[in-house]
Amino acid sequence: MTEVVAALIWDNDKFMICQRPAEKARGLLWEFVGGKVEPGETKEEALMRECREELGVAISVGGVFTEVEHRYPDICVHLTLFNAKIAEGVPRKLEHNDIRWIRREEIPLYDFCPADVEILQKLKNYRSI
Ligand SMILES: Nc1nc2c([nH]c(=O)n2[C@H]2C[C@H](O)[C@@H](COP(=O)(O)OP(=O)(O)OP(=O)(O)O)O2)c(=O)[nH]1
Numbered sequence: 001m002t003e004v005v006a007a008l009i010w011d012n013d014k015f016m017i018c019q020r021p022a023e024k025a026r027g028l029l030w031e032f033v034g035g036k037v038e039p040g041e042t043k044e045e046a047l048m049r050e051c052r053e054e055l056g057v058a059i060s061v062g063g064v065f066t067e068v069e070h071r072y073p074d075i076c077v078h079l080t081l082f083n084a085k086i087a088e089g090v091p092r093k094l095e096h097n098d099i100r101w102i103r104r105e106e107i108p109l110y111d112f113c114p115a116d117v118e119i120l121q122k123l124k125n126y127r128s129i
Pocket of ligand 1 (some may be wrong): 004006025026029033034035036075116
């Protein structure tokens with residue numbers, strides 16, 4: 001099982017989604033910013049590192065929004081999605097193909113990683129904080 005962490009970041013009624021680079025697994029699918037937890041890191045540390053590397057921002061990590069497991073042909077992921085806030089900086093596309101802020105109504109317009117589908121179902125019915 002591969003531990004993956006990701007961030008749910010709101011800006012009023014919009015949340016941030018990122019498009020994976022074409023050359024990576026799940027290329028061009030949309031995801032929440034994040035990545036694999038490295039040995040010796042806590043999940044929170046991994047998420048802060050990924051946000052710095054991928055967006056150039058510092059975040060503060062809140063509670064867990066939800067957790068899911070999904071088996072892909074190449075890996076089996078346990079994904080923990082944290083509520084998070086940008087503490088410093090403006091997100092930049094340092095690694096992603098694209099970054100968007102979307103309303104819940106716009107979820108059907110994007111193809112997300114299969115593991116995220118049940119998360120988006122939950123998000124659809126959720127009030128932003
Ligand atoms: N970051 C992220 N990954 C997700 C989500 N949903 C989902 O299925 N995944 C999958 C895609 C990848 O197979 C895996 C995350 O690995 P990654 O390739 O993004 O990890 P990484 O940034 O540490 O990259 P690498 O060093 O392995 O290249 O989890 C999501 O919402 N966010």
